[in-house]
Amino acid sequence: MTNVLVVLLLLHFLTAASFMGKSTRTNTSLLRATNVFALGVAACVIAAWGLWATAKLTASTWFEMNFLRLSVVSLISFMSFILLRYSIHYLAGEKHRNRYFRYLLITLLSVTVVVLSNHLALFWLAWVGISLSLHRLLLFYPNRPRAALAAHKKFILARLAESALLGAFICLYLSTGMLQLSDISAYYSAHTGALSTLEQVAACLLALVALIKCAQLPVHGWLMQVVESPTPVSALLHAGIINLGGFLVMTFGPLILRVDAAKWLLLIVAGITTLLAALIMTTRISLKVRLAWSTCAQMGLMLVECALGLYELALLHLLAHSAYKAHAFLNASQWLYEDLTRRMSNQTEPPLWQWLVALCGALALTYAAAVVIAYQGPVSIWALMVGALTVWLALRFEAQVASSYFRIIAIAVLLLAAYSLQKWVFHSVIVLPSELRAQALSPADLWLLGIVVTLVVVNYLLYYRAQLPSIQKLSRVLYAGLYLDEWMTRLTIFIWPVHLPRTKKQKHLAMHRYAAGHEEQK
Numbered sequence: 001m002t003n004v005l006v007v008l009l010l011l012h013f014l015t016a017a018s019f020m021g022k023s024t025r026t027n028t029s030l031l032r033a034t035n036v037f038a039l040g041v042a043a044c045v046i047a048a049w050g051l052w053a054t055a056k057l058t059a060s061t062w063f064e065m066n067f068l069r070l071s072v073v074s075l076i077s078f079m080s081f082i083l084l085r086y087s088i089h090y091l092a093g094e095k096h097r098n099r100y101f102r103y104l105l106i107t108l109l110s111v112t113v114v115v116l117s118n119h120l121a122l123f124w125l126a127w128v129g130i131s132l133s134l135h136r137l138l139l140f141y142p143n144r145p146r147a148a149l150a151a152h153k154k155f156i157l158a159r160l161a162e163s164a165l166l167g168a169f170i171c172l173y174l175s176t177g178m179l180q181l182s183d184i185s186a187y188y189s190a191h192t193g194a195l196s197t198l199e200q201v202a203a204c205l206l207a208l209v210a211l212i213k214c215a216q217l218p219v220h221g222w223l224m225q226v227v228e229s230p231t232p233v234s235a236l237l238h239a240g241i242i243n244l245g246g247f248l249v250m251t252f253g254p255l256i257l258r259v260d261a262a263k264w265l266l267l268i269v270a271g272i273t274t275l276l277a278a279l280i281m282t283t284r285i286s287l288k289v290r291l292a293w294s295t296c297a298q299m300g301l302m303l304v305e306c307a308l309g310l311y312e313l314a315l316l317h318l319l320a321h322s323a324y325k326a327h328a329f330l331n332a333s334q335w336l337y338e339d340l341t342r343r344m345s346n347q348t349e350p351p352l353w354q355w356l357v358a359l360c361g362a363l364a365l366t367y368a369a370a371v372v373i374a375y376q377g378p379v380s381i382w383a384l385m386v387g388a389l390t391v392w393l394a395l396r397f398e399a400q401v402a403s404s405y406f407r408i409i410a411i412a413v414l415l416l417a418a419y420s421l422q423k424w425v426f427h428s429v430i431v432l433p434s435e436l437r438a439q440a441l442s443p444a445d446l447w448l449l450g451i452v453v454t455l456v457v458v459n460y461l462l463y464y465r466a467q468l469p470s471i472q473k474l475s476r477v478l479y480a481g482l483y484l485d486e487w488m489t490r491l492t493i494f495i496w497p498v499h500l501p502r503t504k505k506q507k508h509l510a511m512h513r514y515a516a517g518h519e520e521q522k
Contacts, residue, residue, distance in 0.1 A: 001051060006063040006116050009044040009073075012037055013080075013109035020084075021102030030088045030101075038081040045070070045077050059182040064118035067429045071315060072115045072247060075322055079240055080108050086330050087232045100140060104236070107133040111240060115247065120169045120179050127165060130241060131158035137233045138226055145500040150225035152498040153489070157219055161212040164205045171202035172255075181251060188254035189433055195258060203259035206252050207266050210306075214245035214299035216273040221485030223296060227288040231329055234288065238295045239326035243318050245299065249306040250314060257309055257436040266307040267444055271451050274300035276482065278455055282462055283479040291328055298325075308378050308444055309437035312426035316419075349464045350394045358393035362386045365412060369420040378438050380448035387456045389416070 016037040020030055048065055051057045057065045065073075083104065091097045110133060113126035135158075138151040175198045178184050195203075215223040223242070227234055249256055249266070256262045277297035284290040298321050305314040350358075366386050369375075375382075389412060396408045438444045461471050462478075 002057050002060050002063050002065055005044055005048050009041060010109060010112065012040040013105050013112065017102050017105035017109070020105065021098050023098040027088055027092060034081065034084045034088065041077045041080065045074050059118050059180065061180065062119050062122055063116045064182050065116065068250060068315060069115055071319065073112060075319055076108065076112055076115065076240065079322065079326055082326065083232050083236055090232060091230065100137070103133045103136045107137065107236065114244065118181050120173065120181065123181065124166055124169060128162050131162065134241060138229050140230055140233065141228065143501045144228045146225050147228035148500050149498065150222045150228065153492050154222040156492060156496055157212050157222065161209045165209045168202040168205035168209070171198040175199045175202070185254055188258065191258070199255065200259045200261065203256045203262035204265060206248060206256055207262040210245035210249045210266070210303060211269050213248065214242055214303060215296055216269050216300055217276060218484040218488050220296050221488055224289055224292045227292060235326045235329035238291065238329060239322040242295060242299055243322060246302045246306055246314055246318055249303060250311050253306065253311060253432065254436065263307050266303050267447055270300040270303035271447060273297065274304060275451050275455050279458055279462065280478045280481055282459065283475055291325065295325060304448055308448070309432060310377065310381065311430045311432050312423055313381060315426055315430065316422050350397065354397050355394050358390045358397060361393055361409065362389035365389065365416050369416050373420050373424040377440060378445040378448065379440050380445050380452055383449055384452045387452055
């Protein structure tokens, strides 16, 4: 039954790609095809959820469906429908619109295969398919130099990640003799002995692949520059494909979390990326670039959550971030208007008593939520919630109407209750050995706690103490992205030079110089 449902699901993507990939289709026919596609995919996903709930789905040789995979596939299906509908009007009149739809659906098909695959070979082939089809989407406007450079850097990093992933899979097969992901996960979930060198190398390679896929520092530059591609492609990338790094860690978590080197590689690199990217984002003016830095920071936090063994929180983060980032990119014009309105409004720094009241309220609400769901584990995640809730309350307590305070607190309670409920539900469904979860005030927990405190303090200084000379210097360095991308770009071009297309202005100057030189020769 699992194979039948997956094949039907994939056939919907192939049929839609074949139909929408023809240039003769009108907007009306494309909209109808999208609706039919959505109905078919939704029927397959709903049937899969029903069979999973009744325990009638079993892993096959090639495919597997569980709570994690079905959750991500449901997200992919929903995003596919939204992106197709948006793209029909966004690219109306575009000369190569048919090519766009073809590669978009092939990319979505490859992502679906990766999420549902239960075989190492199929997983790797679909992973390669994602990067190849996405490369064509990133070069949809090939005459844009920044787009070409970003696609070139992404192409090199994708080949590096695919090589590392292949090496990890070879090490796993040589160590266990298994090719099915479900068997490998079950094996390492029950494993208690020491791991071999090959297994430790495989875990480190998988962690490296996740860091590259999630565009963590210093290989993040391409993510900031792909905004040159069509807006739906940016939404697809930021809301879907980049999340595959977190999905990879959750899939192979029982192995990765048993290797300290792999776990701390994620904690250190992703933790530093979370801190720096979140701070750099505050210095940016371009809305799309700010969203790109936000994605970089969010992916870092998700990988840290995975490294702490908080899979329920990582999955919740993945789903929520995808929905938020897709809406942000597809609704960029409205976000731009709201951001300009906020910048032009008279904002004052909340007084000290307001910060203290907000902090006390956030501590009380967060502690109550942790007690209600009987939470046991790292305290750093709740500290992050306290910091975010404190800022949210303090900025909204500026209203002088007494009734508004009760409304703000009520909204905070509802938000925290929804978050805690989803976290509790996901924790009850996702099974992970307790020894793989980080404990309260463990070294990993203290590491993230230090990052959270640093982020809150520096963010406050950047917003409300920007006139200080030291903060101005820090702001300039952050605005430059610590110059990491410049160094990586030089290294990339040195390793693999690329011929960038020239803009119209550059072509005009070249023709003018040629004409001037020709006149001098005469």
